[in-house]
Amino acid sequence: MAVIFPSRRVRKTPFTPGVEAAGVKGYTVYNHMLLPVVFDSVEADAAHLKQHVQVWDVSAERQVSLKGPDALRLMKLISPRDMDRMADDQCYYVPTVDHNGGMLNDPVAVKLAQDHYWLSLADGDLLQFVLGLAIARGLDVAIEEPDVSPLAVQGPKADELMARVFGDAVRDIRFFRYKKLPFMGRDMVVARSGWSKQGGFEIYVEGSENGMPLWDALFEAGADLNVRAGCPNTIERIESGLLSYGSDMRRDNTPYECGLGKFCNSPEDYIGKAALADQARSGPRRQIRPLVINGEIPPCTGSWPLLAQGRQVGQVASAVFSPEFDVNVAIGMVDRSHWDAGTVMEIETEGGRRTATVQEKFWR
Amino acid sequence: MAVIFPSRRVRKTPFTPGVEAAGVKGYTVYNHMLLPVVFDSVEADAAHLKQHVQVWDVSAERQVSLKGPDALRLMKLISPRDMDRMADDQCYYVPTVDHNGGMLNDPVAVKLAQDHYWLSLADGDLLQFVLGLAIARGLDVAIEEPDVSPLAVQGPKADELMARVFGDAVRDIRFFRYKKLPFMGRDMVVARSGWSKQGGFEIYVEGSENGMPLWDALFEAGADLNVRAGCPNTIERIESGLLSYGSDMRRDNTPYECGLGKFCNSPEDYIGKAALADQARSGPRRQIRPLVINGEIPPCTGSWPLLAQGRQVGQVASAVFSPEFDVNVAIGMVDRSHWDAGTVMEIETEGGRRTATVQEKFWR
Numbered sequence: 001m002a003v004i005f006p007s008r009r010v011r012k013t014p015f016t017p018g019v020e021a022a023g024v025k026g027y028t029v030y031n032h033m034l035l036p037v038v039f040d041s042v043e044a045d046a047a048h049l050k051q052h053v054q055v056w057d058v059s060a061e062r063q064v065s066l067k068g069p070d071a072l073r074l075m076k077l078i079s080p081r082d083m084d085r086m087a088d089d090q091c092y093y094v095p096t097v098d099h100n101g102g103m104l105n106d107p108v109a110v111k112l113a114q115d116h117y118w119l120s121l122a123d124g125d126l127l128q129f130v131l132g133l134a135i136a137r138g139l140d141v142a143i144e145e146p147d148v149s150p151l152a153v154q155g156p157k158a159d160e161l162m163a164r165v166f167g168d169a170v171r172d173i174r175f176f177r178y179k180k181l182p183f184m185g186r187d188m189v190v191a192r193s194g195w196s197k198q199g200g201f202e203i204y205v206e207g208s209e210n211g212m213p214l215w216d217a218l219f220e221a222g223a224d225l226n227v228r229a230g231c232p233n234t235i236e237r238i239e240s241g242l243l244s245y246g247s248d249m250r251r252d253n254t255p256y257e258c259g260l261g262k263f264c265n266s267p268e269d270y271i272g273k274a275a276l277a278d279q280a281r282s283g284p285r286r287q288i289r290p291l292v293i294n295g296e297i298p299p300c301t302g303s304w305p306l307l308a309q310g311r312q313v314g315q316v317a318s319a320v321f322s323p324e325f326d327v328n329v330a331i332g333m334v335d336r337s338h339w340d341a342g343t344v345m346e347i348e349t350e351g352g353r354r355t356a357t358v359q360e361k362f363w364r
Numbered sequence: 365m366a367v368i369f370p371s372r373r374v375r376k377t378p379f380t381p382g383v384e385a386a387g388v389k390g391y392t393v394y395n396h397m398l399l400p401v402v403f404d405s406v407e408a409d410a411a412h413l414k415q416h417v418q419v420w421d422v423s424a425e426r427q428v429s430l431k432g433p434d435a436l437r438l439m440k441l442i443s444p445r446d447m448d449r450m451a452d453d454q455c456y457y458v459p460t461v462d463h464n465g466g467m468l469n470d471p472v473a474v475k476l477a478q479d480h481y482w483l484s485l486a487d488g489d490l491l492q493f494v495l496g497l498a499i500a501r502g503l504d505v506a507i508e509e510p511d512v513s514p515l516a517v518q519g520p521k522a523d524e525l526m527a528r529v530f531g532d533a534v535r536d537i538r539f540f541r542y543k544k545l546p547f548m549g550r551d552m553v554v555a556r557s558g559w560s561k562q563g564g565f566e567i568y569v570e571g572s573e574n575g576m577p578l579w580d581a582l583f584e585a586g587a588d589l590n591v592r593a594g595c596p597n598t599i600e601r602i603e604s605g606l607l608s609y610g611s612d613m614r615r616d617n618t619p620y621e622c623g624l625g626k627f628c629n630s631p632e633d634y635i636g637k638a639a640l641a642d643q644a645r646s647g648p649r650r651q652i653r654p655l656v657i658n659g660e661i662p663p664c665t666g667s668w669p670l671l672a673q674g675r676q677v678g679q680v681a682s683a684v685f686s687p688e689f690d691v692n693v694a695i696g697m698v699d700r701s702h703w704d705a706g707t708v709m710e711i712e713t714e715g716g717r718r719t720a721t722v723q724e725k726f727w728r
Contacts, residue, residue, distance in 0.1 A: 003367055003368065003389070003390045003391075004367065004368035004390070004391060004392065004393070005390055005392055005401055005663075005665070006665040006666070007392070007608075007610075007611050007664075007665060007666075007681070008610065008611040008612075008666055008667045008681035009392075009487060009608060009609070009610030009611045010392055010393065010610075011666075012665070012666060025367070026367045026368070026369055027367075027368060028368065028369055028371070028373075028374055028393070029368070029374065029392070029393035032487065032488075032610060037369055098495060098499065099499045104492065104495075123373055123396065124396075124489055124492070125488055125489035125492055126492060127492075128468065128488070128489055128490060128491075128492040128493035128496065129492035129493065129495060129496040130496065131462060131468075131493060131496065132492065132493040132494065132495065132496020132497040132498075132499075132500065133496040133497075133499065133500045134496075135462065135463045135496075135497065135500075135635055136496065136497045136499075136500030136501050137500050244371075244373060245373070246371075246372065246373030246374075246396060247371050247372040247373040248372075271499055299369075300371075301369070301370040301371060301376070302370070302371075302372055302375075302376060303372045317371070317372035
């Protein structure tokens with residue numbers, strides 16, 4: 001692996017000084033921004049995350065701000081979810097699709113006001129899609145990337161740490177809901193969400209200048225909780241079945257293929273709805289499945305074909321050894337003919353051919 | 365600097381095996397894909413590029429394919445350049461802007477047919493903008509990212525090397541024109557273009573499986589020409605005044621600010637035209653300028669404010685020492701009040717404050 005060079009284009013974040021001081025060992029680039037991927041080791045990071053509490057620089061989850069009289073109209077155009085059911089303090093996981101039903105991104109929408117939404121992005125400039133729609137339709141809505149950088153606090157001690165910094169009000173925040181809570185005199189959106197299943201929060205930090213003060217406050221308050229710098233963890237997120245856009249699914253996949261059909265419930269005529277009608281009725285031809293891969297596996301840096309009698313019946317793009325479950329956990333996109341739990345296939349890795357078995361469910 | 369991990373999301377290219385074998389020392393990520401940034405050292409790479417010939421994996425210049433009856437109509441919507449003047453074998457540098465005239469990308473458009481264009485992208489998912497427009501307008505045009513990976517052959521010996529592989533026909537290709545030339549029985553678009561001013565070509569390699577055979581053929585044919593693996597070179601491109609979208613200009617800049625006003629000549633009512641009318645008449649308030657920075661400078665990994673009497677009058681996002689010209693060459697966006705050649709300003713770097721002087725022109 002070679003090194004990565006930041007530039008104005010490959011952006012540092014408000015928390016980069018803290019991340020560097022904490023000894024980050026590897027980055028990825030996500031929405032033109034640095035995203036840490038490992039501090040100690042992926043294994044040690046995972047073990048710590050499951051026991052204590054971590055602070056994650058997930059600034060790379062950039063926001064698209066839709067603000068103006070037509071903001072809701074635009075949201076209804078791109079959201080397969082029923083926007084009229086969204087509560088005022090709610091966060092909505094929204095698979096966004098093109099006119100053929102192909103996934104363009106899977107952001108979390110945050111409702112700030114009736115005329116103001118943020119889309120917290122997976123990797124991809126969905127801003128440009130939304131902007132193209134708004135311009136072509138002549139909608140009265142401003143589409144911007146605001147100076148907002150999410151900071152995640154994840155792990156079983158997250159409630160305790162957050163309560164020490166933001167007060168006990170954080171304990172009452174429900175899953176995928178948020179409260180506006182003050183830090184240094186500025187209200188911040190604090191949501192119970194995050195890209196792990198260890199519990200925790202995401203703080204949408206407005207104003208880059210507030211980044212390091214909050215980072216430092218969390219580490220100071222959490223010294224006796226064994227707080228550490230962390231990041232989305234490959235092992236924990238595969239065990240948890242959390243999908244990565246660009247790896248596990250792309251534009252050639254539909255929400256139904258991704259197991260996200262339950263989020264396609266909008267009564268509106270949203271983009272892609274007609275194309276998805278068939279899969280809504282009959283289900284997809286292939287779908288995301290948890291898999292165990294037998295034997296030693298190399299790092300999964302691309303995609304591995306799943307084979308049955310030499311014919312490709314799917315692929316795996318996320319796989320890693322799980323110390324907790326003592327197996328290689330994997331996420332695959334598998335054809336209907338081979339997606340039943342217990343089905344055994346062959347899988348072609350750079351380290352040689354292995355066998356892979358479909359599981360009943362993800363590990364948590 | 366930390367290492368970068370490829371994944372299915374951070375894509376390898378058809379030429380990655382060749383790049384790795386050639387000893388790449390650093391990558392950036394560009395359009396969700398690995399882009400090499402240094403092989404020997406940036407200085408040695410630059411010196412070699414100016415004397416010999418290099419093969420560059422610029423697969424990260426991903427293509428957006430616009431194909432269908434409404435392709436030209438869509439191009440006219442997004443192109444500030446007069447599409448009716450585009451020759452059948454032409455490549456067009458097209459600054460693409462939003463409704464406010466803000467730069468969204470600066471691709472090279474390739475005209476493959478009257479109803480088929482490629483946009484060879486700078487870093488950013490312009491596909492999503494074009495797709496949003498096409499869907500909202502109900503245009504009859506397919507918007508896809510095809511399996512096309514550009515390979516650049518750059519340097520003073522590029523004509524000789526290319527002639528050995530593609531035949532003497534390459535010598536007659538004019539600047540920003542292309543010919544379809546066969547390699548292993550498959551016609552490829554070969555254009556006289558590339559992100560250096562050392563001369564050369566870009567081959568739009570269709571079909572990933574053709575990547576390494578072409579790479580190998582070029583190295584075999586060029587052994588006595590001292591051919592090497594290279595990549596867009598920071599020193600050479602700053603000396604040459606070649607702009608990097610995301611660093612030197614972004615969505616808050618107009619084509620006029622980028623010195624690209626000459627490309628805004630379309631008679632059509634393209635997106636952003638009305639917003640640009642004022643700058644078309646009176647010029648922009650700030651503009652790209654070549655600068656020399658005095659003294660030692662650290663690596664430029666962000667942006668450095670230009671200051672006059674403590675007030676910010678611009679910024680620099682590209683700067684490096686040039687061994688050939690024995691100065692620190694830089695690209696800045698400078699306010700009208702301070703953009704005249706010879707103007708001296710202060711500049712704030714991580715290594716301390718320096719002085720910067722506006723130059724008459726770039727170094728080549």
